[in-house]
Amino acid sequence: MPELDDLIKAKIVALILDKKTEVALEKLSELYKVDIPKVVVGTIKKKRRTVYAVYVVQEKKIYALNSDIFYNPFVMLHEYYHHIRSKLGTHRGSEKYANMYAQEFIDAYVRITNKLNQNVE
Secondary structure (H helix, E strand, O other), rough: OOOOOOOHHHHHHHHHOOOOOOHHHHHHHHHHHHOOOOEEEOOOHHHHHOEEEEEHHHHHHEEEEHHHHHHHHHHHHHHHHHHHHHOOOOOOOOHHHHHHHEEEEHHHHHHHHHHHHEEEO
């Protein structure tokens, strides 16, 4: 996987917060050179009320419980990590790494916005 810099990560988070989740995932998929996952608001039978979102490998689809989750950068990036890991053939056992991946983006967003806010003051 290519290493993404803080500015790219911050832009991805900003897109999701700006309610452009599909655009964010398209840009990430271009960078990683993988198919773009479908993202839908809805649930799957076995996961109703137990998770905020789930990635279904066979469908290449992220299901978000509701529209609030659809625009939650941490959850969407966590599920996107499962998508890219499934493309590499190592999908199982990666919850910890999916959380770390999503947190890296959030942390980069915080660093960049803090720098921007310091420059304005």
